[in-house]
Amino acid sequence: MPKAGKRISLLAGLADYAPRKAFDEMASARGRVRPLYENLRDCLQLVDAPRLEEGRASLDASFLRRGITFTVYNDPTGTERIFPFDPLPRLISAADWARIEKGLVQRVSALNLFLQDIYGPQKILTEGVLPAELVHSAKHLRREVAGLRVPHGVHIHICGTDLIRGDGGEFMVLEDNGRCPSGVSYVLENRRALKQAFPEWFRGHRVRPVDRYAADLLETLREISPRQEAEPVIVLLTPGPMNSAYFEHSFLARVTGIELVQGCDLFVENQRVFMRTTRGPRQVDVIYRRIDDDFLDPLVFRRDSVLGVPGLLQAVRRGSVALANAIGTGVADDKALYAYVPRLIQFYLSEEAVLPNVPTYLGAEPDGLKYMLENLKKLVVKPTNESGGYGLVIGPQATRKELAACAARIRKDPRNFIAQPTIALSTHPTFAERKVEPRHVDLRPFVLTGKKTRVLPGGLTRVALRRGSLVVNSSQGGGSKDTWVLED
């Protein structure tokens, strides 16, 4: 964000604000604000430079004081940074949100049914709806949990599905994140900080609250406990302070009141999980684990993992402990599977997908592979099993050398790549160097599923802070905004 002392005139900025080629959330044309944002525009016009500075100082203090930081891998300066926050909120109409919510619930239901099927009878494969190789070659298919029962048949309890808006403003699903989706702590803290910095903006709108999330998360975790008679013992399993998302782990543990533990705090005896406490061992019923499958149980998965709990899978198998999310959900957010999700929705729910996919070409399919290699310059290529934006190649921005290297990687392991046309993500007014400019944004809502499904209103709007950049991930220099879902 620009340094203090540079006077930014919001008023001038807005009047001048012109969207670029992509769909802009606020403005339909230069100086023309969409009805949804008119109210906000009026609020912003009342903000003079000193008021703006005051508000931003309040935001900085909020984040700094609460230690809202994260670690960026590959950053030479090393460690913790404040996650950049842009004060201009992103608005979503009630009607739009109703549709999004419906689509998300539908999608997560389908994914859960899919997982239950894949680790069970595999009807979708025997009936030929999905090519068997696609599933069997999935990097995150966990054969170890085949046949395992999970509470209420739910595998993905916490899902972060990324949405973008296309040229016409239609919401599309970019990808699902059903393993350890992160970012919700920023959603909650962003709201709190913005409310404190610019309360008058909130007074001008009816914004749906987000602070129910903690209670909803706790309720979801309670609902999957194997022991229902007593108050379940729930813990959040973290890899520890060195992990880039540690702030979120400790934040969530704190706001839900559950114990934050590391692998060494737990042990398994007689296929039950216990916590080492000062009062002796305490049996654990539910583990909200923020550790990847690979590191969960050195007896079963990676043998060199010191982050996990030896014997954990045995306890899960016995049913004495529930994991959120369950083991093996990675096969559902495999990017190669993504293209088939509308087909899953059709198969399991007999419905049309409410939220469409982005058109996707699969390296695993011969036609897809051919198209990819012939059109690399126009496409965004993604490895099917990375997260955080790593391994991404954006065709139109890549050099010839980079494209050639990418093509070689694809040929070597075609199943591991998909490609999508470069969708210009929608843009949103964001503070840039001297004024307010359009920057690309996406949206990550959070869906909780226990006995019932609950969707957090809004979610994390991530913004690419560099002009023209399409990369919004926090680990690669993105920032975030508060997301407002307006009541009717």
Add this chain to the structure above:
Amino acid sequence: MLSRVADGLFWISRYVERAENLARIADTYLQAELDRAGSRRVDWQGVLQASGAVESFPGKNGSPTAGEVVSFLSFGADNPNSIAACLERARENARMIRDQITTEMWEELNRVWLELGGTAGRALRRRNPPEYFREVRRASHLFRGTTAATLSRGDARDFLDLGMFLERADATSRILEAQSLQGEGTEDEERWAALLRSCSARETYRAGHHSRMEAAGVIAYLMLDAHFPRSLDHCLIQTGQMANRLAQPGDQVEVAAWVLAVRAPLNRAPMRVGPELARFLDPWQGELHGLSDKLAERIIGGKLTLPERSQWHTQQEQQQQKATWS
């Protein structure tokens, strides 16, 4: 509370207390050295002993200089219990349980480590040793104060206090032991004054009721006074109270007995500076360490041993093994 967290809190407190005591010892005897140029010299070997640093001290000729000892105690590379090492470990433990302590506590430990544990600290110690040691003591007090002001009363506070009092008892007993190894006590007021000062007891002792400085009174004060915060008995009384609060109901009687077993002998201790006192204190310290271990196992560990990750091994059988014939 998680055992790992309790363990972290316990050791943060011990390391901070240890750093403070080292600073106090070093400062007192450095001052004494300056005060007495010409007359009775400070026995720096004895100071090393009081700091538990004899084993690791590189020079073994038995008569180190003030400069060598002070340097070793504060930043000695070979000294696992130097002030710098203690500050680092305290911070490290805090970082590992960051979410269990308040931001202010963390910031304090972090700041102290940055300012007094590294190059800046080294420079200050060289430039102005008394100032450096004062800063270390101040940091310790600040930490205690911050904790008192920001951390809610409860198990976390009690674990911190438990660590502090156990460490303090250890420190005071070492100081006494070192003194008693420096030779029989004559009526040397200077010496007793230095002893009291090394325990920050000079003023309170005088204010108490003792106008004359004499061995028996001073020893009794430092060992048995129920109110003086650094006396052995006071520390043990507090230890007993913390332990009682933290222990499970079924363990309280046993834990109280352990503490009593360490307190009781104090009444029979010789109130004379000399080899007798040293002979009493040495095994007594062993008892104190035993108490600390037992309390840690019962109250922190919940009777479970914390396995170390490095001890984790896999075992597998090869498909084709050569059979052995019995």
Add this chain to the structure above:
Amino acid sequence: MAHPAGAAAAEGDVELEVQHTTRFSYAEPVRNSFNETRLQPVSAGGQERLDFQLEVCPMVRAGEYRDFYQNVVHYFEVNDPHHELVVTARSRVRTGQVSGATQSGRESLHDYLQASPFVSLPVDVFREAVDVQGAGGSAEERARRLMDHVNRNFVYEPNVTHVHTHVEEVFQLRRGVCQDLAHALLALCRSVKIPARYVSGYVYCGDQHEMRGAQASHAWVEIHRGEGGWLGLDPTNACAAGELHVKVAHGRDYRDVPPLSGNYYGTDQRSLRVEVDVRRL
């Protein structure tokens, strides 16, 4: 964990009895030991399991489940400190004509055509396989040629490799034990698109010790013949798996079916002793 006998023996059937004892001895007592075993012979494909017993010392109860490949897995933990862990499996099986029928697991043939943890498919292995398989023929014909090739060109030699030896090293060394030869055959078969899976079990060696792998657990390969189902091929002994083979488990490679695998807390100073006894009744 005992399983009662099945139907009465028929003429030509072979009855075999296996005792497999694994003994870990530790320099100091270890604890919190979690282990899984795959020691129970199958009842499938011409083999009938008549009896099975698993004994663990120190005595603990074992749980049981079927893994992704439908192998029966027994799991147990020994939490208290112990100096030794002894696992004894006793089984009795009847083997007759080996038919094509086999256990149906959840796996597709895909798993048996891909690389797996111990078996990669590098280009030079592919070339070797292409050379050997020659003009072609059915999957069975080609696989048999590959099996003979492994038998002739790799030397059976213990103590050159270890439990984690990867197939690429085996191809360099050209020697190893059954586990390694089986991995080698897997790599060759898969390279030329013959679905092949790893089989662990035992082989009866007779009194004269004609067959190698005697008195130890054994490994071979099963290839998929399409319509004909699975066929066992033993590269160590250059023969099809027959009535003298006792099958316990199958998977992609050794990693999926170790007879005993576990973790524990304690010293890494330990020794392992394994005794296998296969008798014909």
